[in-house]
Amino acid sequence: MPIDYVLVTGATGFLGAHVVDELLARGLRVRAAVRNLAKANVMRDARPQYASKLDFVQVADFTANISFEEAVKDIxxxxxxxxxxxxxxxxxxRDFLLPAINGVATVLKAAAxxxxxxxxxxxxxxxxxxxxxxxxxPHFTYTAADWNPLTYEEAADNKTSEVVAYRGSKKFAELAAWDFVQKEKPGFDIVTLCPPMIFGPFVHPVARLEELNDSAAKLWEVASGVDPMPLARVPFWIDVRDLAKAHVESLLRPEVGNRRFTIASPEKFSYQKAAEIIIQKFEWGRDRIHLPETEQKIDQSHDLDGETAARELGITYRSFHDSVVDFVRQARSLEATQKG
Ligand SMILES: NC(=O)c1ccc[n+]([C@@H]2O[C@H](COP(=O)([O-])OP(=O)(O)OC[C@H]3O[C@@H](n4cnc5c(N)ncnc54)[C@H](OP(=O)(O)O)[C@@H]3O)[C@@H](O)[C@H]2O)c1
Known part of the structure; x- marks a missing residue:
């Protein structure tokens, strides 16, 4: 039986809302799991053409004792x-590791x-x-065979930076998923996707620029002329629309079951490169943005494999230029609305 009715968690977030739209655009039915019903209403009202295909279920924060039993009904x-x-x-x-792991564990348990x-x-x-x-x-390329070597204790230690704690939360949540499948042998298989920085336009409820998700907020800092300009932690990125498509392809292609994919555009980025695009494309950018005196060099010493995912999931990566322009144009118009 082809997959027809899909549960999406994080549906009111930056990536999740694009995943919802990609599924709907392909004619699938979607149940969006959300923490906040007010955001769900904004999502629904923005998609009147999909009223009969999109429903919402409220689930508690992953820090609470939650159940997805209702959420997976008929899915x-x-x-x-x-x-x-x-x-x-x-x-x-409490704030990174446990909710990330608890989220995966609860969703998989209910799905089983x-x-x-x-x-x-x-x-x-x-x-x-x-x-x-x-x-x-020597030059190397990260692939889906690589895992970050952090231990749980290092990530959980409050002396560890939040960025490192986040890395631990993603590692141990993903490991929990692979362990679950191995031990419980459920009736489903899994696919995991490992994207780097995500950029591009937003389709989830964002009433104010202050509500932008973390990666978009960084790009908006650049467009706002924040000095000093942020520095990229990694030179890898993907457009949110390409990543949403990859999620749906991962769901619908039987042959990719139980695969782990790294996924990234082959074009590397720096925030300076984003700034140059903004300056070249938008007149207002020239007034606001001052390029750094010392050039932000893009680290070319290693790569991240995005080719395997492109080939096996049928993805053609958008350019950094288009991703930045589409986001900045949208954020700039929100800024104008806010200023009233
Ligand atoms: N943005 C990036 O550059 C990036 C890069 C690599 C991987 N990722 C991964 O992509 C996924 C989506 O991130 P995003 O960029 O779309 O960020 P986002 O906009 O902050 O979305 C995160 C989503 O997760 C939900 N969520 C967060 N904490 C939760 C909790 N404790 N309990 C229940 N739900 C919770 C949020 O719910 P609300 O809508 O209610 O806030 C939101 O829908 C995450 O798994 C993230 O790790 C993101």
Whole structure:
């Protein structure tokens, strides 16, 4: 039976809302799992043409004792996107690791009880792949065979930075998924996707620029002329629309079951490169943005494999130029509305 009715977690987030739209555009039915019903209403009202294909289920925050039993009723495929990605947390384990792992565990446990579910696609991250101690030369390419070497204890330690704690949360949540499949042998298989920085336009409820998700907020800082300009932690990125398509392809292509993919545009980025695009494309950008005195050099010492995912999932990556322009144009118009 082809997959027809898909549960999407994190549906009111940056990536999740694109995944919802990609599924709807292909004629599938979607149940969006959300924490916040007000955001769900904004999502629904923005998609009147899909009223009969899109429904919402409220689920509690992953820090609580939650159940997805209701959420998976009648569902035959799941795309699990939700995971904490907001910095400024107080406790690494409580705010990053446990909710990320609990989210995966709860979704998979409920899915295992729903015999019609055929596949669960999980958004992991390049954060679960990167090994910051691995240095070129020689030149190397990260692939889906790589795992970051962090221990749980290091990630949970509150002396560890939040960025590192986030990396741990993605690693241990993804590992929990692979362990679950190995031990429980459920009726579904899984696919995990490990993207780096995600850019591009937003389709989830964002009433104010202050509500942008973390990666978009960084790009908006550049467009706002923040000085000093942020520095990229990694030179890899993907457009949110390409990544949403990859999630849906991962769900619908039987042959990719139980695969882990890294996924990234072959074109590397820096925030300076984004700034140059903004300056060239938007007149207002020239007034706001001052390029750094010392050029932000793009690290060419290593790569991230995006070719395997492109080939096996049928993805053609958008250019950094288009991704930046589409986002900045949209954010700039929101700024104008805010200023009234
Ligand atoms: N943005 C990036 O550059 C990037 C890069 C690599 C991987 N990822 C992964 O992509 C996924 C989506 O991230 P995003 O960029 O779309 O960020 P986002 O806009 O912050 O979305 C995160 C989603 O997860 C939900 N969520 C967060 N904490 C939760 C919790 N404790 N309990 C239940 N739900 C929770 C949020 O719910 P609300 O809508 O209610 O806030 C939101 O829908 C995440 O798995 C993230 O790790 C992101």
């Amino acid at each position: 035959d495929g799941v795309i699990h996107v939700a995971s904490p990605l907001t910095f400024g947390v107080e406790d690494n384990e 009880q729903a015999s019609q579910i055929q596949r669960v696609v999980i958004t992991s991250s390049f954060a679960s792949v990167i090994d910051v101690n691995r240095k070129a030369p």
